[in-house]
Amino acid sequence: MAVARILFVLPLPEPFDYAVPEGMDVRVGSYVTAPLGQTERLGVVWELLGNEAVAGRTLKPVLSVYDVPPMRDAMREFISWGAKYTVSHPGHVLGMTLRARGGLSPSPTETVFHLTGDVPPKLTGARRRVLDAAEEVGAVNAATLAAAAGVSSGVVKGLEKAGALRAEEMAADLPFALPQPDLPGAQLTGEQAEAAAVMKASMRTGGFAAFLLDGVTGSGKTEVYFEAIAEALRVDPDAQILVLLPEIALTQAILSRFEARFGAAPAPWHSGLSDKERRRTWREAAHGRARIVIGARSALFLPYANLKLVIVDEEHDGSYKQEDGVTYHARDMAVMRAKLEGAAVVLASATPALETMVNAEAGRYTRLMLAARPGASRLPDVELVDLRRAPPEKNHWLSPWLIQALKETLAAGEQSLLFLNRRGYAPLVICKACGERLKTPGTENWLTEHRYSGRLVCHVTGYSIPKPSVCPACGAKDSLMGVGPGVERVAEEVRVLMPEARIEIFSSDTAMGGDATRGIIERMETGDIDVLIGTQIVAKGHNFPNLTLVGVVDADSGMKGGDLRAGERTYQLLSQVAGRAGRAERPGRALVQTYAPDNPAMLALADGDRDGFLQIERDVRAELGLPPFGRLAAMIVSAPSAEMVEEACREISLAAPNGAGIELFGPAPAPITVLRGRHRRRFLVKSPRNVDLSAYMAAWLARLKPPRPVRISVDIDPYSFM
Structure with a gap:
């Protein structure tokens, strides 16, 4: 009798042993059910042992096995590696691969x-x-x-x-249409063809290879990696390709481009899908029938049968970092997934992350450059608007220069885009009578006013209430006032300035779902919108031929706080949003409103000197031993009261292991000090690059036995410092 070692989707440290009944076809990687306590649980066979493992033991039997291709060795190795790297239970990582369990059964x-x-x-x-x-x-x-x-x-x-x-x-769940790699693609420029040729040669050779596709905005990176996809499918018609995108909105927008190039829409995977759509994509990926999958970061954990190419588009984007549950960065995990699968990986961006640039310079990635836009289009001119010299009128947010540019663009029959990375009408609601700032109960998060819906919303927890008519603190009537601008308030200002203009807002509040997103994009493409006002959802991947003016309302907002990547992220975001302008024959320009025009990120943006800015960032981080020249990990401790979390942190500090080169900072209040009624403190651990920081954090956790109300989480390579 064989013994199956089963890893369950539970926070358990190791697999459990079960007897395999006579005649049951159980293999390593099989998806099975087995009893655990009084409950039947889903798991995956991690290992099969022989008869000798049964001796002297009474084992419960495996109950059933699903008729699904077993999880491949590379996938199980990826799960084990991911658990170790992120300091998580393997069962938690396994659970990320089973988010559509309906796919385990045949289609209804x-x-x-x-x-x-x-x-x-x-x-x-x-x-x-x-x-x-x-x-x-x-x-x-x-x-x-x-x-x-x-x-x-x-x-x-x-x-x-x-x-x-x-x-x-x-x-009910039909197969996805097969892509046709030999359909004609776009006419490539010489620069694009050279980059495509390098990747196509790698597809023919096979095995792991990593590429940085470094091209300015509008340079045709998508068309270049389309050629790599086509070649992978020519070499192996059963090959599977994964394309990761940072936003659901991008997933919706790019599907039509895939369908035009390959004659078939790819299989989608993201949180906006229905259960039926998710189980379909999961099942087809597991059986190897979904040849191209396009999706958000969680698509990385689908159980592909024959993964040959992984593409991470906009690889610099911060939304690739998963902050809840198992914390990971999809870009870094994608490189490891490709390595374990023996596949190629392409990281594409106009503003690559410093970590990626350093890897390319070290020879770990092959860097492919696209330095120009094809055809007549060229990069937009970027001008800094010094708000100290040209301030907006009182209680307004657009400078005279930007207002004039908007009016000129409208008169020319062209489109404008205003960018402000704040949803709603006002990011803060304050009582004029007593000064009370309205917050989410049990947190320190300010409530944002949404005037269109008449509600106050917390964008961290999702808490929402109708806007009160009286102050909840002092009872004053009609005293609540929105402070600061959100996209709704900017839209209100533009409507007064240009009543004849057709104006729309593009944010996660107005683009809830694929149909709404597609509608806004289509109206922009067909010229039915004169001024589009949006959050960072507008900055990524969209191509609007008649858009010639981009205005950044508040360029300084991302520079606040103690985030080591604040400057880099600000430069990336503003460069991406500026790059939406002038993508066709008409020249584009970008006006960037700032109170800090001498900031290195702003100067680099105006001069188009990306590499010079990255050199400044590189020098600072190298001097301080910060990523990518050193490593960071965070430990976040939370408890129901400030006293309890402080006491827990004292015990945790005493338990910290000694380690060569390890520096421990904290505990300090987390930037969001109170969240969902829990008080939060954060330790930050810094180490040299050659230290296994995951192992250090795991050893530290093993020494801790906090009381039940105290929760501890670990974040390797933290990004948001929340």
Whole structure:
């Protein structure tokens, strides 16, 4: 009798042993169920042992095995490595690979209806609409067909009885169409063709290879990596390709480009999908039938059957960092996933992260440059607007220079984009009578006013209330006032300045779901919007041919706080948003409003000197031993009261192991000191590059036995310092 060592989707330190019943086809990597306590649990067979492992033991049996290809060795190794690196339980990382458990079972079936060609003797208007709809939408279920025709499902059933429709049982989750790599792609420039040739040669050679595709905004990076995808599919028609994007909005926008190039839409994976859509993508990826998967960072954990190429688009983007649960950076994990799979990985960006640039300079990544935009388009001119010399009018947020530029652009029949990375109407609501600042209960987070919905919202916890008519602290009536600008307030100002302009807001509040996102993008592309006002969702990957002016309302907002990457992130974000302008024949310009025009990030932006700015960042971090020249880890401690968290931190400090080169800072209040009623403190650990900081943090955790109300989490290579 064989023994299966099963890793469960639970915070357990190791797999458990179970007996494999006679005749059950269980292999290493099989998805199985087995009893754990009084509950039947899902797990994966991590190892199979022989008869000798049974001797003298009474083992519970494996209950069932799913008819799904076993998890590959490379995937299990990736999970084990990821758990060790992030100082997490392996079961937690395994759980990230099983977020669509419906995909473990075969597709459910549904009844669909086909036209038979017969016309019923009694053809009412409702029946005619159903037959017309069936001809247009094809084989669908009764509810979908009835909705398309604007009738009840009873009309559909009546047509079946009359012989005009034929019912058939078929899988509810259809396979994805196969991509066609030999369809014609874009005409590449010489620079693009050279970069594509290098990657295509790697696809033919096979094995692990890492590339940095470093191209200015609008240089055609997508078309270049399309050629790598096509070559991977020519070499191996069963190859699977993963394309990671930082935003759901980008996923929606780029699907049509994939479909145009390869004749088939890729399989999507992101949090905005329905359960049905997620189980479909999971199942098709596991069986190797989804050839191209495009999605957010969690798509990295799908159980691909034959992964040959991983592309991380906008690799510098901070949203690749997962902050909740298992903390990880998808860019770094993507490189390791590709290495373990023997696949190639492409990191693409116009503003690569300093870590990526240092890896390329060290020869760990092959750097491919795209220094120019194709055709007549060129990079926009960037001008700094010194708000100390040209301030906006009182209670306004746009400087005279930017207002004039907006009016000139509208008069020329061109489009403008205003960027402000603050949702809502005002980021702070204060009482004019007593000075009370409205916060989320149990936190130190300010509530943001959303005037369109009439609500106050916390963008950290999601807490939301209607805007009160009286101050909750002093009871003063009509005393609550929004302070500072959000995108809604800027839109209000523009409507007063240019009442004839067609204005829309593009943020996660207005683009909730794929249809809303696609609608805004399509209206912008077709010229139905004159001024688009948006948060960072507008900065990434969009191509609006008639957009010639970008205005940055508050360029300094990202520079605040003690984040070591604040300058780098500000430069990246502003460079990306400025790069939306002038992407076709018409020249573009960007006006950047700032109170700190002498800041290195602002000067580099105006001069187009990205590499000079990165050299300044490199020198500072190298001097201080900060990433990528040193390593950081954070330990966040939280408890229901300040006294409890302080006491816990004293014990944690005493338990810290000694280590050569290790520096320990803190505990200090986290930037968000109170969150969801819990008081938070943070330790920061700094080490040389050659120290296994994950092992150090794991050893520290092993010494700790905090009381139950105290929670401890570890973040290797922290990004947000929240």
